[in-house]
Amino acid sequence: MRAGDAGAAAIWDALARVPDPELPFVSVVELGIVRALERVPEAAGAAAAARWRVVVTPTFSGCPATRVIEADIRAALDAVAPGACEVVTRLAPPWSTDAIAPEARRKLAAVGVAPPALRCAAGAPAGAAGGDAPAWRTVPAVACPRCGSARTTEVSHFGSTPCKAQFRCDDCLEPFDHFKPH
Amino acid sequence: MTTTGRCAPATDALVFDYLLRLADSDIVLAQRLGEWVGKGPVLEEDIAQTNVGLDLLGQGRLWLAYAGEVEARIAPRGRDENELAFLRDGSEYRNLLLVEQPNGSYADTLARQFLYDHWHLLALDALTCSRDERIAAIAAKAVKEVRYHVERSSGWIVRLGDGTEQSHERMQRAIDALWMYTGEMFAADATEEALAAAGIAAGVTLLREPWRKAVGGVLADATLALPADGWMQGAHGRGGRQGAHSEHLGHLLAVMQSLPRSMPDARW
Numbered sequence: 521m522r523a524g525d526a527g528a529a530a531i532w533d534a535l536a537r538v539p540d541p542e543l544p545f546v547s548v549v550e551l552g553i554v555r556a557l558e559r560v561p562e563a564a565g566a567a568a569a570a571r572w573r574v575v576v577t578p579t580f581s582g583c584p585a586t587r588v589i590e591a592d593i594r595a596a597l598d599a600v601a602p603g604a605c606e607v608v609t610r611l612a613p614p615w616s617t618d619a620i621a622p623e624a625r626r627k628l629a630a631v632g633v634a635p636p637a638l639r640c641a642a643g644a645p646a647g648a649a650g651g652d653a654p655a656w657r658t659v660p661a662v663a664c665p666r667c668g669s670a671r672t673t674e675v676s677h678f679g680s681t682p683c684k685a686q687f688r689c690d691d692c693l694e695p696f697d698h699f700k701p702h
Numbered sequence: 703m704t705t706t707g708r709c710a711p712a713t714d715a716l717v718f719d720y721l722l723r724l725a726d727s728d729i730v731l732a733q734r735l736g737e738w739v740g741k742g743p744v745l746e747e748d749i750a751q752t753n754v755g756l757d758l759l760g761q762g763r764l765w766l767a768y769a770g771e772v773e774a775r776i777a778p779r780g781r782d783e784n785e786l787a788f789l790r791d792g793s794e795y796r797n798l799l800l801v802e803q804p805n806g807s808y809a810d811t812l813a814r815q816f817l818y819d820h821w822h823l824l825a826l827d828a829l830t831c832s833r834d835e836r837i838a839a840i841a842a843k844a845v846k847e848v849r850y851h852v853e854r855s856s857g858w859i860v861r862l863g864d865g866t867e868q869s870h871e872r873m874q875r876a877i878d879a880l881w882m883y884t885g886e887m888f889a890a891d892a893t894e895e896a897l898a899a900a901g902i903a904a905g906v907t908l909l910r911e912p913w914r915k916a917v918g919g920v921l922a923d924a925t926l927a928l929p930a931d932g933w934m935q936g937a938h939g940r941g942g943r944q945g946a947h948s949e950h951l952g953h954l955l956a957v958m959q960s961l962p963r964s965m966p967d968a969r970w
Contacts, residue, residue, distance in 0.1 A: 578760075580847060581764060582758070582760025583756070584756070611764070611840060612838070675746060676749065676750055677750060677850060677854045677857075678750040680749075682753055682756060700850070
């Protein structure tokens with residue numbers, strides 16, 4: 521096998537070891553940032569052209585980690601299959617937290633970040649406030665990742681990164697991050 | 703037009719102009735929100751302003767990158783996002799007059815955000831159905847973020863409007879003062895009429911009633927009055943989208959563009 525002739529499994533394996541810069545315990549594959557690995561049709565170019573296309577999608581439009589993630593993915597690909605991969609960004613359909621793998625959700629909860637509820641399951645924005653809440657309010661019901669209490673309060677829609685909101689548990693009183701359903 | 707994303711040159715020129723309008727309102731408002739960094743009234747708000755600004759900046763970059771690609775079809779060369787953001791003068795900016803208004807007090811900042819967010823949500827929602835696939839894709843991405851912006855700014859309008867006597871009075875004054883910049887958001891000029899007819903742009907005149915309903919509902923929850931429509935700045939064919947700006951934009955751009963202009967090709 522020539523250098524750069526790695527198969528799909530090896531490329532996936534390399535991508536699965538690229539951590540998210542802000543949540544280093546989960547990988548860019550688990551977060552759904554790497555969307556697909558496609559074989560580039562042979563007719564598309566000369567022998568030297570890329571043979572694999574890695575399709576990535578950004579999470580939040582303005583997330584400062586996007587550039588770092590792209591560079592990390594590029595470096596991982598260059599290490600496992602030099603010159604064999606191109607990286608393309610695809611916006612549609614837009615990234616959703618529904619793309620986060622179940623294992624990554626468990627890892628988030630384990631470090632005290634309440635994972636996002638599935639949006640598709642309800643057919644509507646997760647946990648739409650309901651009751652007598654005004655129409656523009658869709659704060660989801662979030663369980664405390666430390667004590668499991670459902671009595672929690674949103675402190676701020678926004679947190680330490682674009683993908684998180686700040687919550688407080690009304691039982692154990694600990695503040696915690698919530699990965700926003702998006 | 704037979705396929706999406708490929709238009710006649712005449713349409714491409716209109717699309718380029720339209721993309722600048724979308725991009726510039728995002729970028730100018732992001733810059734305004736950036737002025738609050740480190741000065742927010744509470745830590746959570748400081749972070750929230752910055753996060754909203756980052757979303758808008760990211761969206762603005764997506765629009766600008768596409769604008770540069772469209773420009774390459776009609777000009778010898780398409781400019782990249784940095785050139786378009788940092789090397790255009792005020793008269794070449796196409797943002798709404800509302801977003802360039804100064805931050806003022808926190809009530810003024812939130813009122814500006816609230817009035818824009820509700821328009822932004824409706825406009826992006828319409829653009830998710832654009833016949834230009836790239837515009838639809840960017841809008842589908844952005845609309846999810848803007849829904850969050852609407853919730854945050856609406857929540858603050860209610861908290862401050864239905865708060866103390868002083869916060870109520872200041873919130874009402876802020877809404878009243880900015881009201882004359884809201885008409886421009888719903889006035890379509892020839893560019894937007896042509897693109898809306900082609901199924902590419904959002905038909906903004908149709909957004910006015912849903913916007914009034916949404917904004918009016920929040921204002922009612924906030925015990926604030928929906929202002930009466932008077933003279934609407936920029937709604938009569940010559941406003942921000944045509945490059946005729948208030949004096950505030952030049953100062954904003956002077957700050958925003960000073961580094962790339964004084965040190966061309968600077969790199970991190």
